[in-house]
Amino acid sequence: MSFVSQLWLPILVSAVLVFILSAASHMVLPWRRNEWGRITEFDAVQAALRGLKPGLHAFPASPDPKQQMKKEWMERWAKGPSGWLTIAAPGPISMGRNMGLSFLVFVGVAFVDAYVASHALGPAPHPRAVFRIVGTVAFMSFGVAPIFNSIWYNRPWRAYAADVLDALLFAAAMAGAFAWLWPR
DSSP states (O other): OHHHHHHHHHHHHHHHHHHHHHHHHHHTSGGGTTOSOOOSOHHHHHHHHTTOOSEEEEESOOSSGGGTTSHHHHHHHHHSOOEEEEEOOSSOOOHHHHHHHHHHHHHHHHHHHHHHHHHHHOSSOOHHHHHHHHHHHHHHHHHTTTHHHHHHHOOOHHHHHHHHHHHHHHHHHHHHHHHHHSOO
8 A cells, every 4th residue: 555655646636637527528518418318298207207216227127027028028128118217316416425426436546546557667657657557547447337338228329429538538637647746
């Protein structure tokens, strides 16, 4: 854990930079616009879904998972609408909580980056080597995992492309902070 005492500043600075870029990506930058469709008949939808427990739900779904692949259920799925649904707990969205947890994830990615880079590079690495290693690990951290939502849950590929753009920005910011602040 000695790498933490040496790399705490790039860990924190890069997490702050990625936090700011993440906020900008979702509120300002153009690739997230129109990512979500709008259900305008929300009264009917909310009435139909009221009573579902918060969590992940699939529909149409057989009460017995062993029956889900039977012809009847496959036909229902094909006829549609069908899909996956996340139900949130009742009450307002907790932006402070969600932003705090996001920041902790960014710190965690920076921590893993610091760990990998410190072991891969050794003492006094060239800033380009730091940028390359940290950028690669950060890109993999932010850009690879979301692809499974497009593969398995029909999340639009355009949304994944936005995730990749974000991952490139986040990786460049994190790599730049580490290359700049790496102890000499």
